[in-house]
Amino acid sequence: MWTEFRHTLRRLRGSALGWGIGLALYALMMVSFYPSIVNLKGQFLELVSGYPKAFAAFFGDLTDLFSPSGYLDLYYFGYLTPIIGIFAAGACAGLLAGDEEKGLLDLVLAHPVGRTALFWGRFLGFVAALAGILLLSYLAWAIPSQSVEFGLSWGQLLLPFLPMFAVLFLFGALALLLSLLLPSSRAGGMLSGGLLIANFLLMGLSRLYPDALGPLVRFTPLYYYQGGKAALGLNGVWLGGLLASGLLLLLPAWFLFLRRDIRVGGEHGWHLPALPWRRG
Amino acid sequence: MNGVVSEKEVALERETAIFTRGLVKWYGRIPALRGVDLEVRRGELFGFLGPNGAGKTTTIRCLLDLIRPQAGEVRVLGINPQADPVAVRARVGYLPGELNLEANLRVEQALRYLDELRGRRTDWSFVRELADRLELDLRMPIRNLSKGNKQKVGLVQALMARPELLLLDEPTAGLDPLMQQEVYRLLREAQAGGATIFFSSHILSEVEALAGRVAIIRAGVIVEEAEPGRLAHMAVRRVRVRFKEAVDPTPLTRIQGVSLLYQNNGIEVTLQVEGEMDGLIKALAAFPIGDIETEHRSLEEAFLAYYKEAC
Numbered sequence: 001m002w003t004e005f006r007h008t009l010r011r012l013r014g015s016a017l018g019w020g021i022g023l024a025l026y027a028l029m030m031v032s033f034y035p036s037i038v039n040l041k042g043q044f045l046e047l048v049s050g051y052p053k054a055f056a057a058f059f060g061d062l063t064d065l066f067s068p069s070g071y072l073d074l075y076y077f078g079y080l081t082p083i084i085g086i087f088a089a090g091a092c093a094g095l096l097a098g099d100e101e102k103g104l105l106d107l108v109l110a111h112p113v114g115r116t117a118l119f120w121g122r123f124l125g126f127v128a129a130l131a132g133i134l135l136l137s138y139l140a141w142a143i144p145s146q147s148v149e150f151g152l153s154w155g156q157l158l159l160p161f162l163p164m165f166a167v168l169f170l171f172g173a174l175a176l177l178l179s180l181l182l183p184s185s186r187a188g189g190m191l192s193g194g195l196l197i198a199n200f201l202l203m204g205l206s207r208l209y210p211d212a213l214g215p216l217v218r219f220t221p222l223y224y225y226q227g228g229k230a231a232l233g234l235n236g237v238w239l240g241g242l243l244a245s246g247l248l249l250l251l252p253a254w255f256l257f258l259r260r261d262i263r264v265g266g267e268h269g270w271h272l273p274a275l276p277w278r279r280g
Numbered sequence: 281m282n283g284v285v286s287e288k289e290v291a292l293e294r295e296t297a298i299f300t301r302g303l304v305k306w307y308g309r310i311p312a313l314r315g316v317d318l319e320v321r322r323g324e325l326f327g328f329l330g331p332n333g334a335g336k337t338t339t340i341r342c343l344l345d346l347i348r349p350q351a352g353e354v355r356v357l358g359i360n361p362q363a364d365p366v367a368v369r370a371r372v373g374y375l376p377g378e379l380n381l382e383a384n385l386r387v388e389q390a391l392r393y394l395d396e397l398r399g400r401r402t403d404w405s406f407v408r409e410l411a412d413r414l415e416l417d418l419r420m421p422i423r424n425l426s427k428g429n430k431q432k433v434g435l436v437q438a439l440m441a442r443p444e445l446l447l448l449d450e451p452t453a454g455l456d457p458l459m460q461q462e463v464y465r466l467l468r469e470a471q472a473g474g475a476t477i478f479f480s481s482h483i484l485s486e487v488e489a490l491a492g493r494v495a496i497i498r499a500g501v502i503v504e505e506a507e508p509g510r511l512a513h514m515a516v517r518r519v520r521v522r523f524k525e526a527v528d529p530t531p532l533t534r535i536q537g538v539s540l541l542y543q544n545n546g547i548e549v550t551l552q553v554e555g556e557m558d559g560l561i562k563a564l565a566a567f568p569i570g571d572i573e574t575e576h577r578s579l580e581e582a583f584l585a586y587y588k589e590a591c
Contacts, residue, residue, distance in 0.1 A: 003396045106341075108397065109346055110372070110376070112366045112397065112399070113369075114366050261346075261347040264337070264341075264378055
């Protein structure tokens with residue numbers, strides 16, 4: 001299992017470094033802007049008051065922007081989750097089905113490595129890469145924030161990264177499951193990423209139409225995602241629920257992989273049922 | 281009584297490297313294997329011959345539990361690969377028919393990764409010896425390798441752990457004739473070292489040259505298991521002869537196994553030769569030859585002709 005873990009980590013290291021450094025630079029920029037934003041509080045509130053209510057509501061409580069947790073939420077954890085979700089979905093969809101499509105899995109599985117070890121070794125490799133990306137981001141927030149009087153300790157700054165990790169873990173697991181169910185890894189990654197973005201939009205719309213969409217979003221993962229607000233107190237039940245949901249998605253994926261015929265040349269494809277207009 | 285049968289079974293398992301009985305595999309509605317029965321003894325160099333799409337690769341992949349048959353029994357080195365695939369693969373070296381390697385690795389990195397999967401038990405001086413003999417540069421990035429060089433990487437990774445059983449799917453595909461001969465030598469050496477070699481091919485001459493025994497698969501069924509000498513019946517060639525002057529080719533058509541397909545005013549003839557070429561070559565010595573071309577029929581054509589005649 002550890003051979004596959006190390007191998008996956010090696011393969012993801014380029015993209016993980018790219019994402020990690022990019023997000024860290026963005027974090028550094030946002031930390032350095034914080035004192036200026038606080039100084040412009042009056043002007044900013046005036047500007048926000050002119051926004052259409054619907055627009056402002058979509059992004060949450062804009063007046064909370066001047067608290068460290070609100071700032072973190074609005075400028076980082078609120079909307080970067082679906083963006084990093086693209087990495088998570090793409091990487092997980094490629095872990096097994098992607099390699100299978102490239103014909104790489106055939107040779108690997110002809111070696112003395114069990115399917116269970118391969119499955120968990122690769123997924124743990126993804127988890128470590130994801131943790132690396134978030135660690136770089138965390139350091140980029142935590143190190144400079146001590147000198148710009150951001151108002152959050154090292155520990156408090158770490159807390160919002162935990163729900164972010166949990167959400168990405170969950171959608172990564174979903175991508176892995178879908179990649180093994182759907183005809184191609186790309187379809188699995190796209191559907192999983194699409195569901196994450198749809199969930200993000202639905203959360204925004206639920207703030208505009210709380211009566212209509214409020215009950216619905218309770219059944220979606222992002223409802224239980226605290227974002228930057230976790231800096232003020234982590235909801236351990238929500239965090240545990242997100243991680244447990246991810247694990248629950250991994251179990252059928254693991255089962256499917258154990259029973260799977262490893263493809264090499266497009267055999268055992270996936271077909272839509274014969275619909276009336278498709279019958280020849 | 282049961283004890284006697286059991287001892288026989290144990291002895292059979294000890295002597296048998298590959299055993300399949302009634303192997304059936306469907307891809308959706310397409311039957312790939314329709315009851316494959318195979319028995320390969322330990323230490324054999326066994327050829328698995330068949331045209332493209334006959335079921336060679338599917339059979340090999342069932343042996344490694346990469347795919348699962350819908351019915352039938354499989355034993356590899358006495359082990360059921362579905363019950364303990366890791367134990368089987370620890371003792372088997374495999375060359376896939378469609379070899380794909382991670383393009384961003386160098387050859388040595390790819391080999392080291394595969395060696396890690398085996399628990400790092402490879403003798404690297406042997407790897408370097410194999411690479412030298414196959415003229416493979418271990419420092420080359422995989423993405424820069426030609427098809428033939430990728431095939432060499434595949435051969436090295438299959439051989440490098442000195443496995444008890446080699447499952448090779450078209451081992452010489454993409455290699456030039458000189459390199460093919462080197463591969464034949466490597467395989468014979470592996471056999472001499474005690475390994476069992478099971479290789480698939482769609483090239484009659486290759487199987488004839490290499491294998492001690494041959495099974496022929498067609499449309500998912502083993503149609504014949506034979507000594508390679510018997511394949512001569514299937515070795516049908518077309519020989520095109522251009523003469524320096526017009527001749528009467530009738531004497532050539534009287535040679536056993538030779539028939540006239542085409543002639544152009546006695547200047548050029550196309551003959552079909554079944555089996556040995558010896559008689560024709562000796563007969564042609566009496567003619568003023570300008571040029572000779574020989575061409576093997578495809579295996580599928582040979583099969584069709586062979587089984588048509590058999591019916």
